[in-house]
Amino acid sequence: LDATGMVVAPGFIDIQSHSRWAFLEGDSRVVSKVTQGITTEILGEGTTNAPIDPATLPPPEEDDTPAEHLRRRMASAHGFDAWLRAMERRGTSTNVGSFVGATTIRRFGMGMRMGPADADALNRMQRAVRRAMEDGAFGLASALIYPPGNFASTDELAALAAAMAPYGGLYITHMRSEADRLLEAIDEAIEIGQRAGVPVEIYHLKAAGRRNWPLAERAVARIDSARARGVDIQADMYPYTAGSTGLSACFPPWASAEGRLFDNLADPATRARIRADIERPREYWENLCDLATPEGVLVLGLRKPENRAYAGRTLADIAAERGSDWIDTAMDLVLSERQEIGTIYFLMSEDNVRLQLRQPWIKFGTDAGGVDPESTRTLVHPRAYGTFPRILGRYVRDEGVLPLEDAVRKMTSAVAARLHLRDRGLVKPGFFADLVIFDPETVGDEATYQEPHRVSLGIRDVFVNGVAVVRDGRHTGAKPGRVVRGPGWSGWQPLP
Numbered sequence: 001l002d003a004t005g006m007v008v009a010p011g012f013i014d015i016q017s018h019s020r021w022a023f024l025e026g027d028s029r030v031v032s033k034v035t036q037g038i039t040t041e042i043l044g045e046g047t048t049n050a051p052i053d054p055a056t057l058p059p060p061e062e063d064d065t066p067a068e069h070l071r072r073r074m075a076s077a078h079g080f081d082a083w084l085r086a087m088e089r090r091g092t093s094t095n096v097g098s099f100v101g102a103t104t105i106r107r108f109g110m111g112m113r114m115g116p117a118d119a120d121a122l123n124r125m126q127r128a129v130r131r132a133m134e135d136g137a138f139g140l141a142s143a144l145i146y147p148p149g150n151f152a153s154t155d156e157l158a159a160l161a162a163a164m165a166p167y168g169g170l171y172i173t174h175m176r177s178e179a180d181r182l183l184e185a186i187d188e189a190i191e192i193g194q195r196a197g198v199p200v201e202i203y204h205l206k207a208a209g210r211r212n213w214p215l216a217e218r219a220v221a222r223i224d225s226a227r228a229r230g231v232d233i234q235a236d237m238y239p240y241t242a243g244s245t246g247l248s249a250c251f252p253p254w255a256s257a258e259g260r261l262f263d264n265l266a267d268p269a270t271r272a273r274i275r276a277d278i279e280r281p282r283e284y285w286e287n288l289c290d291l292a293t294p295e296g297v298l299v300l301g302l303r304k305p306e307n308r309a310y311a312g313r314t315l316a317d318i319a320a321e322r323g324s325d326w327i328d329t330a331m332d333l334v335l336s337e338r339q340e341i342g343t344i345y346f347l348m349s350e351d352n353v354r355l356q357l358r359q360p361w362i363k364f365g366t367d368a369g370g371v372d373p374e375s376t377r378t379l380v381h382p383r384a385y386g387t388f389p390r391i392l393g394r395y396v397r398d399e400g401v402l403p404l405e406d407a408v409r410k411m412t413s414a415v416a417a418r419l420h421l422r423d424r425g426l427v428k429p430g431f432f433a434d435l436v437i438f439d440p441e442t443v444g445d446e447a448t449y450q451e452p453h454r455v456s457l458g459i460r461d462v463f464v465n466g467v468a469v470v471r472d473g474r475h476t477g478a479k480p481g482r483v484v485r486g487p488g489w490s491g492w493q494p495l496p
Contacts, residue, residue, distance in 0.1 A: 011039025016365030030370025046143025136485025167488025386445025393444025
């Protein structure tokens with residue numbers, strides 16, 4: 001293998017992946033990921049496929065489908081392990097591991113209910129966390145702006161994090177606020193970690209909304225101050241000024257309680273309450289449509305034929321065409337689609353992206369699932385294709401924001417060390433041969449918000465467990481990925 005003039009690096013580790021359905025039911029080649037040099041994907045933000053409450057499943061039938069049989073296995077005592085093994089059996093082009101989702105744990109113990117967990121529910125949730133850690137979860141991952149995860153209190157999260165502490169797990173969080181109450185949210189994450197005795201990782205650190213851009217420097221200072229006091233806290237990010245989540249992030253959390261969002265949007269009285277909460281700022285939730293403004297909200301995932309013409313357009317533009325305001329437009333679209341609508345929110349500043357990239361404790365994640373440009377037509381955030389090459393091209397080579405060696409460290413060994421990921425993250429004898437070979441002169445992202453399904457440039461070869469999954473920039477079709485597990489896995493053999 002001639003790598004003259006190339007950079008040979010450990011395979012990149014995506015600490016925040018959403019490829020779980022691609023691995024279980026879709027295109028597990030995850031072309032958009034491997035073509036940017038990713039060899040390991042870590043799932044789990046808020047929601048995982050397991051554990052499942054067995055009481056929520058119907059009685060078994062003789063004609064149950066394979067998917068129904070799998071759900072029953074995932075509802076067993078070691079359902080988290082069953083989920084991991086199912087992905088590996090199906091075959092994946094990248095390695096895959098996962099945190100256990102705190103939202104899934106809450107749903108396991110309480111369903112979609114609001115309010116605090118009682119003692120019985122909390123005990124049940126803690127047992128589920130411990131079992132997931134023994135099955136190989138890397139820790140507990142919360143997503144505190146989405147129901148029902150956002151109904152969890154600090155006390156509940158600290159108790160769940162404490163349950164995983166003996167297993168060496170990490171508490172990783174999409175914080176309760178990334179905008180007006182960003183600093184308070186960082187304080188909450190620190191408190192949870194300290195009370196539980198576990199390290200803390202912040203998902204996709206950002207200061208969202210123009211009015212909050214000055215908070216970015218204070219957030220970095222808040223983290224640095226905590227680290228100076230001995231608090232083990234780090235963060236990760238993606239190198240874009242826009243985020244992506246569902247359009248329902250523009251509605252108050254209570255609107256989705258008990259799984260009744262569509263019923264609530266259809267009821268005139270409840271709909272009026274939702275509008276009133278949107279129009280009046282509330283401390284307990286942050287409206288992403290308000291933070292981005294309707295002109296900065298790009299609607300993507302529309303499936304109904306009557307709505308498809310709106311895909312790729314701003315909420316303001318759609319509202320103007322429909323002769324409605326943006327609030328009614330958002331509610332009408334969600335009600336019409338009766339599903340979550342993928343949406344891009346332009347929220348951050350380029351200066352703050354550069355500020356965060358330079359921090360020694362930062363790492364990188366796509367916050368995206370893997371897709372295939374030849375078969376997928378749904379619009380996605382360009383980070384699904386371009387996160388890692390964008391850093392190497394734009395911010396390393398073109399702008400000199402950080403040196404190449406530091407960028408590669410933050411993509412590889414820093415993540416492996418944070419997760420206690422064994423025998424990966426370095427080019428070293430005895431380690432798994434997860435490797436990426438790229439051209440430092442041409443590497444870069446090609447995906448845009450208007451044309452997101454464009455494979456990155458300069459990533460020549462990618463190897464996963466010694467098998468080529470990308471040669472000369474093209475996927476080979478190979479699926480040599482393996483399950484990777486956290487430090488609490490009961491199947492580990494003692495280290496020599």
